[in-house]
Amino acid sequence: MKEILDAIQSPDTTSEDFAHIRLPESYRAVTVHKDETEMFAGLSTREKDPRKSLHLDRVPLPELGPGEALVAVMASSVNYNSVWTSIFEPVSTFGFLERYGRLSELTRRHDLPYHVIGSDLAGVVLRTGPGVNAWRPGDEVVAHCLSVELESSDGHNDTMLDPEQRIWGFETNFGGLAEIALVKSNQLMPKPDHLSWEEAAAPGLVNSTAYRQLVSRNGAGMKQGDNVLIWGASGGLGSYATQFALAGGANPICVVSSEQKADICRSMGAEAIIDRAAEGYRFWKDERTQDPKEWKRFGKRIRELTGGEDVDIVFEHPGRETFGASVYVTRKGGTIVTCASTSGYHHEYDNRYLWMSLKRIVGSHFANYREAWEANRLIAKGKIHPTLSKVYALEDTGQAAYDVHRNLHQGKVGVLCLAPEEGLGVRDPEMRARHIDAINRFRNV
Ligand SMILES: C/C=C/C(=O)SCCNC(=O)CCNC(=O)[C@H](O)C(C)(C)COP(=O)(O)OP(=O)(O)OC[C@H]1O[C@@H](n2cnc3c(N)ncnc32)[C@H](O)[C@@H]1OP(=O)(O)O
Numbered sequence: 001m002k003e004i005l006d007a008i009q010s011p012d013t014t015s016e017d018f019a020h021i022r023l024p025e026s027y028r029a030v031t032v033h034k035d036e037t038e039m040f041a042g043l044s045t046r047e048k049d050p051r052k053s054l055h056l057d058r059v060p061l062p063e064l065g066p067g068e069a070l071v072a073v074m075a076s077s078v079n080y081n082s083v084w085t086s087i088f089e090p091v092s093t094f095g096f097l098e099r100y101g102r103l104s105e106l107t108r109r110h111d112l113p114y115h116v117i118g119s120d121l122a123g124v125v126l127r128t129g130p131g132v133n134a135w136r137p138g139d140e141v142v143a144h145c146l147s148v149e150l151e152s153s154d155g156h157n158d159t160m161l162d163p164e165q166r167i168w169g170f171e172t173n174f175g176g177l178a179e180i181a182l183v184k185s186n187q188l189m190p191k192p193d194h195l196s197w198e199e200a201a202a203p204g205l206v207n208s209t210a211y212r213q214l215v216s217r218n219g220a221g222m223k224q225g226d227n228v229l230i231w232g233a234s235g236g237l238g239s240y241a242t243q244f245a246l247a248g249g250a251n252p253i254c255v256v257s258s259e260q261k262a263d264i265c266r267s268m269g270a271e272a273i274i275d276r277a278a279e280g281y282r283f284w285k286d287e288r289t290q291d292p293k294e295w296k297r298f299g300k301r302i303r304e305l306t307g308g309e310d311v312d313i314v315f316e317h318p319g320r321e322t323f324g325a326s327v328y329v330t331r332k333g334g335t336i337v338t339c340a341s342t343s344g345y346h347h348e349y350d351n352r353y354l355w356m357s358l359k360r361i362v363g364s365h366f367a368n369y370r371e372a373w374e375a376n377r378l379i380a381k382g383k384i385h386p387t388l389s390k391v392y393a394l395e396d397t398g399q400a401a402y403d404v405h406r407n408l409h410q411g412k413v414g415v416l417c418l419a420p421e422e423g424l425g426v427r428d429p430e431m432r433a434r435h436i437d438a439i440n441r442f443r444n445v
């Protein structure tokens with residue numbers, strides 16, 4: 001591994017050198033174990049501790065197949081899907097690996113008693129498999145997390161609709177929280193030159209998801225002037241949704257749960273901010289009963305902030321706890337676009353407010369290659385910035401996932417994999433200098 005790291009850090013290493021570099025037989029990777037899927041049985045979601053289930057193991061290097069690439073991972077980031085994996089909710093990810101393993105001889109590699117997790121990376125291509133022409137050893141890359149087979153016609157208008165669509169490092173093995181990752185070559189995109197490895201690894205999954213959910217015509221198709229209600233506006237998804245709304249001439253109404261988070265939203269340029277903790281909204285009276293008076297109080301607050309207007313788009317992901325309110329506060333003809341259900345996946349809302357006011361609920365999930373590419377291009381052009389707050393060592397990934405699970409973090413939490421320290425990998429210092437305040441906005445807050 002030292003030879004690989006030295007090659008990456010030397011400016012003189014050629015693609016040819018990378019192509020001939022010796023690959024190790026094994027590498028260090030963050031895993032969950034199949035024989036531990038019941039370890040949290042009987043505990044509440046909150047009590048399930050990722051620090052107990054995430055392991056740093058040495059695992060064998062997988063064989064490289066056609067259309068694939070092995071990438072030396074310099075840095076990765078924690079996504080909420082890794083939290084779900086680590087607490088074995090809503091289902092154990094080993095079911096995904098078993099199902100994928102049944103597909104073909106090649107996919108059988110993924111069905112193992114351990115799952116190498118992680119759905120983001122920034123690093124360097126080490127080897128490419130047969131049929132890969134667009135990428136070469138030595139290319140500095142980030143990887144998006146859409147894995148598709150594309151053997152069916154269904155996915156050929158929009159690859160997210162492929163019946164064999166999977167999220168890499170969640171529904172496939174050999175993910176990015178490791179020293180080496182296995183990806184399909186159509187997951188690769190150029191690493192933005194002005195960012196360090198850990199900064200480049202931070203946006204990927206959430207930036208692409210927020211782009212499809214909010215900006216793309218496959219999602220809400222946001223336009224200039226739209227009022228956009230953004231739940232968790234300083235979190236992983238929300239910190240990018242807020243930037244897209246501002247950059248696209250829309251008006252974000254940012255919901256957060258502390259004054260500190262409100263300050264971060266202000267520093268991004270948002271003006272309309274609701275501190276849900278300070279204002280004490282209780283959309284549910286008890287486990288089964290919602291309180292429409294609270295939806296109305298929330299809607300009034302939005303109208304105060306917008307000069308009397310309701311929201312065109314709700315950027316939804318908390319799910320059960322907020323969904324009834326989200327449907328209520330959307331304007332006539334508006335859109336509730338949802339990609340998750342962090343607080344519970346059985347939603348309840350009053351359907352009269354949906355049909356009588358001609359509102360739409362749109363489901364959105366990750367992004368196709370083109371959408372991920374467009375989202376990454378905006379990062380590379382310095383129009384949208386990483387929201388990295390804190391960086392952990394690979395061996396501390398359990399703590400990093402714990403922070404995200406307990407909502408102790410801001411923006412994104414990074415993980416150094418092969419990178420020995422933060423700040424490496426910047427290839428365009430001039431451009432970086434122009435954007436340094438925005439790049440560092442979330443650091444250490
Ligand atoms: C990028 C980051 C993203 C995120 O972070 S998202 C958040 C994390 N993700 C999650 O929380 C989602 C985790 N996944 C799940 O919970 C489950 O994954 C799903 C609920 C999404 C799906 O569950 P399943 O059991 O895989 O699907 P089924 O459809 O209930 O069962 C599969 C069997 O049911 C058959 N079936 C499907 N549709 C129908 C139908 N309409 N009528 C009859 N049968 C149907 C299939 O064919 C198949 O059958 P056969 O088992 O024999 O292969």
Ligand SMILES: NC(=O)C1=CN([C@@H]2O[C@H](COP(=O)(O)OP(=O)(O)OC[C@H]3O[C@@H](n4cnc5c(N)ncnc54)[C@H](OP(=O)(O)O)[C@@H]3O)[C@@H](O)[C@H]2O)C=CC1
Binds near residue numbers: 080340366404
């Ligand atoms: N389908 C897809 O493609 C994707 C789905 N996801 C899913 O989206 C969800 C959020 O992911 P991500 O943004 O990265 O996570 P984060 O934890 O980084 O951010 C979520 C934010 O939501 C807010 N929040 C949490 N719980 C509640 C609640 N009960 N009510 C209101 N607000 C709440 C919090 O902000 P605050 O406390 O400040 O209000 C928090 O910062 C996860 O479930 C994840 O799995 C993520 C990416 C892609």
